[in-house]
Amino acid sequence: MAGLRVVPDSSLADLTTLRIGGRPRALLECESAEAVTAAVGALDAAGVPVLVLGGGSNLVVADGDLDLVVVAVRNSEVGYRDAGTDGPGEMVVRAGAGLPWDDLVADTVDRGYGGLECLSGIPGSVGATPVQNVGAYGVDVAQVLHRVRWYDRATDTDEWVEPDALGLAYRTSVLKNSSAAVVLEVEFRLDPDGRSEPIRYAELAGRLGVGPGERTDPALVRRTVLELRRGKGMVLDRDDADTWSAGSFFTNPVVPEDRLPVVRSRVSDRLGAEQAEQMPAFAAAGGVKLSAGWLIERAGFGKGHPSSSSPARLSTKHTLALTNRGSATAEDVIALAREVRDGVAEAFGVELHPEPVWVGCSI
Template structure:
């Protein structure tokens, strides 16, 4: 367990924004977690739950940083629990393990269930928080249980997947610091072939029909190629852009709105939780945010994908500016399309105490109506 004070958090996030952690603890050995609990309970904050941080690929840290202790999960390791001959293989994976490495391991070992998650940045411990998913697969497809520390009950708990409230990019863990995820148990199936290809772009990349099953490694390669084309891989982000992925959820819409938007050629898809959703990227484009368009100082629409990015080197961009840009896009999309966008990113740090219950005026104007915008942040 490694403790530092006044530790910059920006370099620990993919956006590169935000202030320092008053106390940052990095945990590499799962066996040190008990010591960490004692450290938190003996600290000035007396048991106030820490902020858990993985690879910072879905996080916007406040410019003033984080006064609560920040725990960076850097534990690694996969423990296999399988019996020869059985089709199902159980894997227990430490929270700090890289998701990309886990996916590569499962594909390499001939296990299906995660091959479409290739190229998603971040740690395994963060995956249940928003039920990470892409191209037809979600963590909920393979998750068996979450092992966590419950800061409210002050004990280790094992939460079965069915009790995790996993939905479309959400779970009971989203928006609360009650649990620190320690490890996850997944069940995968032995198979040389992938799950059925459910996305047109992936099918086109493979030159197969929708619903086809292909060798695992080919499916992963095709998803990787599609993501590369959209700039949705960290390693191929456009030079000068720092990304936090989609920023917005694809919003759920009513059947009537789905019919109306389909008639306008909007990508409208059905999801495993029963919801029908329209692509957030399409809505952003419809609202007139073209590639590269500046939205707030140092924050613009990506040149590769309809999402917000911070300009690099980070100079004029601030976390407050990024949050303001999120609000500008949200309001304009609503005005132009009637659909409400919700942010997918997690606001970490002192947002709550700076904005609790009040609206903060921000020094940016929405170019569409020249008025200053206000921001309400829930923390």
């Protein structure tokens, strides 16, 4: 079929940013939405397990032979239109699911449109952004999403759906850890007047010298976000092993409000009253959101843990990223993830949940 290429000898270690994972039965590179639906439809009908792949930047994959076929989504067309009836002064961009996400952000900013700039530098594909409601620096995809075209695998239909259908929440959606649908194209709302999204993240507002909630130049926001992210090893760099990760390995835990004093008292017992008072805690849907990175560090897992010779270790720039220094196996990464999760639970009674999607393995 046109737009579909079969790659027989591939390894997930070469297709994921954590650089781990074994050999699939085959890899199908799909250059068009039609190729994606044809491939997934045929594999589903034949009962063959499928892994839908974008940029491989949010995956933890088992080593060895994998009983699945990888369908790599690579359609990457981009188009802009005036949103017209959708509201005055609004622009919509439509992008193929296989386009690298940051190429889209850069293109919108280069054209002088606001909206996506705070999400600069996030690896992966456009199609994966609604899957976990990608977010950074005070903005998430839910705030800028217009519509999604997906292939519904149960009903074999290719359709456009409104954001409501996606169940978007903090780092999740109905698509995460699910084989319900494949995203084929995504539309985002943009500000054609060249104003960024309101700057809500204090660290970013401070760097930009704007008040919380103010809008500013998207190009300046993009440059500043990229600078901040690079300092934390959160922009992919083939020469920097601190970026050979799946990004933040754990989501920030949300605890019920009445649990907060218990956590603070555990912190106080271990680290003193001052630390307990300083522990970051923000109101969030379902309770209070704590900082996973802060808890990991205070539980005794510093940057670079466990040692400079370990094949899998915490990033030397950011405790929330588990990195493969080049020779780690999936088991090495999983062992470190378990150690960190269990250590935080033991120290503070808070359960951390991994953010990436697990394939053929689990924590």
